[in-house]
Amino acid sequence: MESIMEQYKLKQVDKEDVLTEIMNLYGNDLTRLAYSYVKEQALAEDIMQEVFVKCYMKLDTFKGKSSVKTWLHRITINKCKDQLKSGWRKYIQFDLPIFKTPKTNTTPESELNKQVEHDALTEAILDLPMKYREIIILHYFQELSTNEISLLLNMKDTSIRTRLRRARQLLEDELNKRNDQI
The missing domain is CATH 1.10.10.10 (Winged helix-like DNA-binding domain superfamily/Winged helix DNA-binding domain)
Structure with a gap:
């Protein structure tokens, strides 16, 4: 079975469908990754929107030298680092927990x-x-x-x-x- 990127490259799948599948597969993980950098949920979600817009715009140029997951992680990290470089971020502290622990009957x-x-x-x-x-x-x-x-x-x-x-x-x-x- 061909991957979604192989199908897209062969023009069997619309670009929007590819993006939808990528968002469904990697959206939560990438949002957690962004949050681990910026420490603010709303900002992490904004960064994810930017990541997926960039993904959509550059999907045609993806060469497959790495996995889609690695490519998206790199875009996310770069967007987060860009955000952290902006001046106003240096003066804000965030202390929200980022990783949820599963609840058990104890x-x-x-x-x-x-x-x-x-x-x-x-x-x-x-x-x-x-x-x-x-x-x-x-x-x-x-x-x-x-x-x-x-x-x-x-x-x-x-x-x-x-x-x-x-x-x-x-x-x-x-x-x-x-x-x-x-």
Whole structure:
């Protein structure tokens, strides 16, 4: 079976249909990725609109040298970085959690403990320097391999693995420090 991009290239599928399928497949993941950069839901959604407009405009020029997922991640990251470079963003703080934990039938006390741990982890991830935060988000939450991340960020795979290891160590140190303060 041909991929949607192969069908599009053969003109068997309308551009709008391709975009609709891409939005359905990757919309939620890319919105979470954008949120991990900008830390504001409405702004992340605005960025996603820009990403999908760019995707629609450039769909004809997509050469398939990478997967559609990798291509969209690169566009999203670039749009987020552009947004973060704008001057007014430097003065605004956001502290909303970005990752939802599934609810289970447990005691209220254990639910509260899970939520506190979740919030601490979310805050610690968002407090990481950008070069470590993006690696953590892409690897653990977007489920990209280190090889895919290296292609996406145009870095060596060994550099990605080093940053991932350092990011995990920074997270562990920060969470231990926060636990010691409690």
